[in-house]
Amino acid sequence: MSRKVSASTRIRVAAGAAALITVACTASAVAYGRSSGSGSPSGPREAAALTGSAKLSRTLGDDITFTFDAHLAAKHRMDPAKATGTFRFSHYLDGEGAWAKGRIDCLVTGGKVAVATGVITAGDLPGAKGKRVGFTVHDTGRNDRLGYSWAAVGSPVETKDLPKCVSSAPFERVKNGTGDFRVLPWQPDFVG
Incomplete structure (x- = not known):
């Protein structure tokens, strides 16, 4: 039929x-x-963000973890120094090491790269409290990369007078399967 x-x-x-x-x-x-943290569907999305947690890939077996929850609100889009949020990092090898956490004080992102700084507020690394540290993340979707301001001096304690939103190139690789970083690109008014 x-x-x-x-x-x-x-x-x-x-x-x-x-x-x-x-x-x-x-x-x-x-x-x-x-x-992606844009708030309500009818409201503006936040201006920039860096979020996520992951371990770094080290051949000697170091256990190094970085965690970020950094945000730049839409209303502060033109002032990266008004970023808020937290960071945490730890580095252990054979049971020895330290951890630190702090508050974000600057965030700039471009495409899938973020640069953030913050001030250490707590931890067990002697002399680190009150120091500003910087982080750079390249969010590749897979195999993210990370850099930090103390790369050339060896310790966050050795960094002197670091300006806001300054860090090193993202030279470290994230260990597969340990987490992921996510970068929300900044959209300042002067970029068309």
């Missing part, structure tokens, strides 16, 4: 399918916006 379908029925089916696709795409966009 053959069934004839009229042109108007085909148009209604196509329109219904298009409406379903539109609803699905809109729902996905809203969910993505919320997960």
Whole structure:
């Protein structure tokens, strides 16, 4: 038995399918916006962000972890020094090492690269409390990279008078399967 379908029925089916696709795409966009810290769907997204946690890849077996929750609100889009959030890092080898945490005081991102600084507020690394440290993250989606301001001097304690939003190139690699960093690109007014 053959069934004839009229042109108007085909148009209604196509329109219904298009409406379903539109609803699905809109729902996905809203969910993505919320997960990237953009707030409500009707509000502006935050100006920049660096989030996530991962361990670095070291051949000697060092256990090095960095964690970031740094954000630049939409209303402070033109002032990276108004960034807020936290950072934490630890470095252990054969049971010896230290950890530190602090508050973010600057964040600039460009594409998938972020540079952030913050002041150490707690930890067990002698002499580190009150020191500003910097971090650079390259979010590649896989095999992220990370750098830190004390790369050339060996310890955050040895860094003297570090300005805000200054760090080294992201020369370290993240160990596969240990986490991921996410960078939300900065969109200042003067960039078209």
